[in-house]
Amino acid sequence: MAGETDLFTRMDSTKKSYLRTKSAAPKHSKDAGPRVVKLPEGVVPDYVKLSPYQEFCWRTIGKAVVRRMKANPKLELSLMQAHMRLRPEEYTAYVWMTTLIVGVLTGVLGALFGGILIAFLGIGAGMVAATTVAMIVLPIVLTYVVLGSVPGSKAKTRGRDINKRLGAAMSFISAMASADVNIDIIFKELARQPIYGQIKDEAEWITRDTELLGTDILSAINKASMRSPSIRFQEFLQGVVTTSTSGGQLKPYFLQKADQFEKEAKLEMRAQLETLGLMAETFVTVVVAFPLFLVVIMAIMAIVPGAGGNSDTTILLLYLVVGLMIPFSQFGFIFFIWNTTKESSM
Structure with a gap:
């Protein structure tokens, strides 16, 4: 009409x-x-809305950040790989404002703590000044460093998730390719499979580029390879583009990659089982046997007169071994094993 x-x-x-x-x-x-x-769910672009605190940071020092901030391609890439829907300027404003607030709070608390030390405990001014400066500077530095490393840490977490699910996803892709399904339809169907975790999100971005932004499938795959946090997934996507542009067939390539990733997954699983076995032996030796012998020896030294050593000091060391060394060593081993098995689980 x-x-x-x-x-x-x-x-x-x-x-x-x-x-x-x-x-x-x-x-x-x-x-x-x-x-x-x-x-598919997620391919429709939502309006990117900042949290109330992030919006407060941006409204407060956003203009100053834009004027003073230098171009940071590394931060921009990390935010993109972590799927944190923030511009580098907005995230920098969030980091700077949080660091400033922490600095003000630690400054006030440090001044109060220093005054209490001088007024009530009579500690020297030099020692109080050094303690106060440490109380103020350390939280500021830790806040800035931790917040600055959050995008990279999230990107690495996504990369590990992609790597551990890549073999299963390649089986799905190779099965679709064996049925002569087009490559754009393969990634569209992959974007509908939540079992593949972060690979599903990467496929959603490819589908978004092709169906909503009008990008051709090879350009969308090439962009996805540049923003993916997984090196193995990058190489796979670049191989798809290279094979297609050079006139090769994708079906044999997918089948070969599926076999390759399956063998690599088996090798990684075997190496992980060997690591867990070594950690179990170390746990028995360091956390069970050694503290047990140490407690027995120290108890005998404290009970038997003339066994050597001060009994009060021996009892204090015994308390430290039983109350600190054994619980913390067990917690450390448990956390390491839990983290290792969590990363390997699907």
Whole structure:
């Protein structure tokens, strides 16, 4: 119809996201209902909304950050790989404002603590000044360093999740390719499989680029390879682009990659089992046998007169071994084993 235009509106559902195209013409001039296209969950771009605290940081020092901040491609790449929907300027404002607040709070607490030490305990001014400076500087440095490393840490976590699920995802991709399914449909179907974790999210980005932004599938895959936090997934996507542009067939490539990742997963699992076995032997030796012998020897030294050593000191050391050494060593081993098994589980 002449003068008729199309508008895009978002319609949310509890299960899926939809993209509805409706006509701007009056209702009586419509010959047919709106066209509804169902897309995988997550491919419809949401409005990026900052949290209240992040918005406060941006409104407070955002202009100063824009003026003073230098270009930081590493931070931008880390934010993209971590799927943190923040611009580098916004995240820098969040880091700077949080560090400033921590500095003010630690400054006030440090001044109060220093005054208490001087007024009530009579400690020298030099020692109080050194303690106060340490109380102020250390939290500021730790806050800045920890917040600055959060995007990279999240990106590495996503990369590990992609690596551990890559073998299963390649089996899915190779099965689809064996049925002569097009590569864009393969990634679209992969984006609907939540069992593949972060690989599903990467496939959603590829589907978003092709279906919403109009990018061709090879360009979308190439962009995904540059922003993926997993080196192995990057190499796989680059191989897809290279094979397609050089005139090769993708089906043998997918089958070969599926076999390769399956063998690598078996080798990694075997190495992990050997590591767990070594840790179990170390746990028995360091955490069970050594403290047991140490406690027995120290108890005998404290009970038997003339066995050597001060009995009070021996009892104090015995308390430290039983109350600190044994619990903390057990907690450390348990945490290490839990973290290792968590990363390897699907």
